[in-house]
Structure formats: C-alpha cells, structure tokens
Amino acid sequence: MSSDDKLRQLAQECGIHLGYDAWDGSHQATSPPTLKALLRALNVEVDTEKAIGEELRARCSRRTARTLPVEQVILAEEPFEFALTKPCEWHVLDDQGHEMQAGRSDTSLTLKPLPVGYFTLVTRGSGPCEEVFLLSRPAHAPTIADLTGLQQAWGVSGSVFALQSRTNGGLGNYADLGQAMSRIGQSGATYFGINPVHALGWAAHDTISPYSPSHRGFLNVDHIASDTQFETGTIGELIDYKAFRRQHRPALEADYERFCQNATTADRSKLQAFCKAEGLELTRFATFESTSETHGSDFRNWPSQLRKPEETAPKPRDGFHAWLQWKASNQVEAAQLCAVQSRMALGLYLDLAVGARPGGAEVWMHQDLIARGVSIGAPPDQLSPAGQSWTLAAYAPNKLSENRYEPLRTLLRKLMAQAGIIRIDHVLGLMRSFWVPEDGSPGAYVSQPFEALLAVVAIEASYNRCCVVGEDLGLVPVGFRERLKASGLYSYAVWQFEGTSDGALRSVQDLHPFTMACFGTHDTPTIRGFWRGRDIESWRSIGWLSSDEAIGLHGARAIQRNSLRQHSSIPPSATLDDVCHAIHRELGKSPAELVTVQLDDLLGSEQAQNLPGTIDEHPNWRRPTSKDVETFACVQSLNKTSNSMGSKRNPSAVLEEKEIDPCL
Structure with missing residues (x-):
C-alpha cells in the first residue's frame, strides 16, 4: 500500500x-x-x-x-438487544452513576426499556471491561401540537439589538424584548424569533455580529436593561455600538455596586443559587471575561500561563461578570414570562449560532475538544468561487464523542430552558462539516456522529419541552431532511429560495407540512427590498456585479415577482403594503405547520439586516426598527397579518407556564 x-x-x-x-x-x-x-x-x-x-x-x-460499540442510540421505553461474542456480567448506570439494571448474559444482552436520557452499559467478562454510552432518545422531539394543541401556528422574527424604545439608549434590551413579545402575543402570534443573544465578550469592543459569539452558552450583556438611566445622544439611522457601550458599561458597573451595597438577603441567595447551578462553566466564563479586560478578547494572544482555564487563577472582577449573567438570565426569563402572560403559547424562539470565535471563551474553556488549525466554512459555489471560511471554531467529533457530548448537552439545555423553540443554524453540520485549514489548503468535509447528535438534540428538547427547527437551506444529502423530520426537527423553507427550473418561485402550497416557512431572513432582502431589487443594487454598489450582470438579475427577479403575483393573487395596481399582506396571507394558507413573518416586513423596511460576505461594505446588524416597541400594538400590519392567518394558526391553547423569576 x-x-x-x-x-x-x-x-x-x-x-x-x-x-x-x-x-x-x-x-x-x-x-x-x-x-x-x-x-x-x-x-x-x-x-x-x-x-x-x-x-x-x-x-x-x-x-x-471491541465486542460492543463505543456508543449506541436506543429508543426510549423500548427494549434493546446487543449480540454478544462471549458471556459477560453487565449493569446499566444512569447519568449520576446509579445502577438501573444488571444481569448476566451469554449470547445476547437485552436491556429493559429505559426512560429518555443518558446511560452507561458496563460489561465484564473474560476480556477487558467495556463501556457503551447509551443515548436513550424519544421517538421524536416535541412538536407544536405536543406543546400547544395547535396543528398550525405563526410567529414573528426580529432582532433584540434593533428594538427601539424611549429608554434603552439606542440598542435593544431584554426589557424591550418582553414588551415586544407582549404586544405581538396579543395579536395572536405564537412565538417571537430573535437572532442569537450569545455572549460577544466584554473586551470584544468591535464585535457586533450575533453570529460571531465568544460563548454560545452565555448571554450578551449589551442587552441588559440597566437600572441606571443614561443617554447616548440622538439616535440616528444606524446603531452606534461604540457610543452605546461607552454609556452602558458604566451604568452596569453602577448597578452592580448598588447590588453589592444594598441587595437583600433573598437576592443574594438567588445569585448564589444561580452560580451554584451554573457551576464550573460560569466560574471559568467569568474568569475569562475578567482576564480579557487586561489581555484582550482573543486568548491566543494572552501570556502563555493564562491560556488554559485550569491554570488561570480567579480574578476580583469574576463576581461582576457572574452577576451580569445572572442579571441577563433573569431578564430573559422575565421576557418569556411577558410572552406567556400575553397568551403567546411558545414565546421565545432562539437561534443557535454555528460556532464560536476561535479566540473566545467557549474555545478557551474547551480547548481539548476543539479541532486545531481549522475553521468551519463552506465549499466554493457560484456566489463565493473561492469558498468561505466563517472564522468559527469546530468541535472535533472524536473528542466530543469521548466526552459524551457534554458541552453540546449543556449548551442546548440552557438555551432550551429559556425558549419554546430553538433554531439550529446550518443544521447540516450535525451530519458533516466543511473544515477550512488555516494553512491555506483547500477545505473538505468531515463526518459528524449524526445519529448521536440527533439523539442529543431530541433528548434535550424532550427534557425542556422545546420545539426544534433545523436550518437546512442549500444543497443537502439525499434523505437528510427526511431523517431530521423523523427525529422531530422541523425543516426550514425560505420562499424566495424555493425556485423552479424555469426561474419562477414555486407555490408554498407545495411545502411539506413539517416545516417552518417564511419569505425571508436577516440575510435576505425584505419583501419590499426583494420586490424592488434592493439586494441586487447593493451587490452592484459594492462592485460584486457589473451593470450587465445586475440587469440580468433584475430580469430574473421580474420572473420571480410574476410567479408571486400568480400564487398570491397580487393585482398590477397593488402597493408594496398590499404585496406584503398578500404574501403573508398566502404563507398563512400553506400546509407548513409554522409560518414566520419578519418584523421588518411588518414595519415597512426595505433593507436587510445583513448582506452575507460583507463586513464594512454594508451596515450589517446596525439597522434599528422604525417604530418603538411601545407602539407595536398600534401597528396595523401586525393586526392585519394576524387576521389573515386564520383560526387554525391563532392559539387556542397556552403552554403551561414555567416557573420564572422576573428580572429584579
């Protein structure tokens, strides 16, 4: 060889x-x-x-x-049989090490039905002792019908950072989120979806993208509603993050000082209970944040003795950063309570980003599990002939399996505890990831433990009674979507991507029922922008398209518009408001169990929040909403959209309230 x-x-x-x-x-x-x-x-x-x-x-x-596999996915509440090559004694332990079953077997080993969860099968015979990690998964993750009694539902999507109010100082916060969900919930929406609110990092002064987090298991403190009032000056057409942070950070410091001096015994006990429940993860995250204040947001540039968490001593500022996470968590839970009280059956619909920054807290805390010298990305395509490197760290599948998926389990559990729905961005990564080497070599795909990862998602969703949507856009392997749906993960359909061979858009009446359908996302033009070709003009303005190429794309867009006119019964005389309403009405009539409309469409925006592939060429993640959250109840398009969704999508059942401790 x-x-x-x-x-x-x-x-x-x-x-x-x-x-x-x-x-x-x-x-x-x-x-x-x-x-x-x-x-x-x-x-x-x-x-x-x-x-x-x-x-x-x-x-x-x-x-x-080995005579037995290293890990095995089994169906909860069903017996499971292993073939044996030699007799052995065996026992099954739960996740806390308690014995659940035991026995002796000769040619086959039959497990009695186990509940949903994680277990270890230990065998002892004439050979070496073997352990099998058992992932006992439910038949499927919870569905909308399971959680709400509804066969179909609808919701709204937006961004926390974009929310405007009379008191937030220019950047949306978790209190605004609660107000927005309360008003949107009163209109009949079942959920409100937001871009990730993962921690960006206290010292990451220039980071604003919600998809470039420092740690996905902790919250963005930029969105904490401070008790200290502050002004950032006149709010312009775009959000000024630096100006906001210059005022907001001292306000949070002042809030913490007041807490340290005046907090009640009950409040201190709640903080202590939070820190105890969060455990070592919060301890190390707080130490990362404290250390970053001195040495910068990228730990790879820190002194060598600080680059490993087990070798880094706690800092005096750790308490402040732990308190920030407690404060943020309380406010997110309070926002979810506002949603439930407004009869929004599912409330928060949270987004899980693909990965974390290579120099951030998540990688620092789990270095032994991270693939070295590569970034998650995408292969070359017609839009990016050179391929894409997203500058996001990848977990090494072999290391993740050896550690029984603990970081993913913890991350999902925290996210799902806060929400009624989560969306897994680039869910194809559960099956395979495209890794781009940092040495300049071309990228390639690496298989992931697909069945085990699906089981982890379903188990955690079952624990937390949470629906899961898998963002499965683009070219996916044959049978992939079917496998997701069989596991209870909703597919994700963006109408403006649902094309036919002749360049038209197909009818949303052809969508699979087990789908979340929408017209666009934060990465695509809004309905008004799509209708007017704003995205095409943006590409031309930054030099991505020649004039001739832009003309060609405008011609292709005309074909798409005509198909939308036919599918949605849009007359030639229709205004852009009429077009938006007609498209939302048609989505509402689709078989998709979930339909999401963008807040930007309801508020009349033309520009997308993000233009993929750009950083400074486009004002990504900087566009505020055109109306304050206090006025959302008066937005006619919201009430009109609710009426067009029909009785099937308007909630008749309310999710049982979780115990939520409102924000202090």
Missing part, C-alpha cells in the same frame, strides 16, 4: 471525506495536504509515513478489539 493510500485510509477511519461533488457538477478530490491538515486538526500524528502507518494500525486494532 502506497503512502498516499495509507493516508487516505487513515482519513476515512477518522471520518474525513476523500472528495465531494461541487456546485458545478464536478467532483473535488481531497488533496493529501488537506487530508494531513484535517488529521492534525483531529490531533492525529501524520508528520511521517511511519507515524501514519502506526496510527492506522492502532485505530484498526482498537476498533476490531
């Missing part, structure tokens, strides 16, 4: 794809430099031919030596 053959075999053993079919129909083989870069990312030694051979032999030997 040649050295390249051994390299390819080792790569396959580690889940690295030897090639993929590109968007233009060509097959792209994974080059040896890429294979080596991705193997190094998985902490596999490949510097010499001898090392490659030894690693290959060792992996094959470990795999063939």
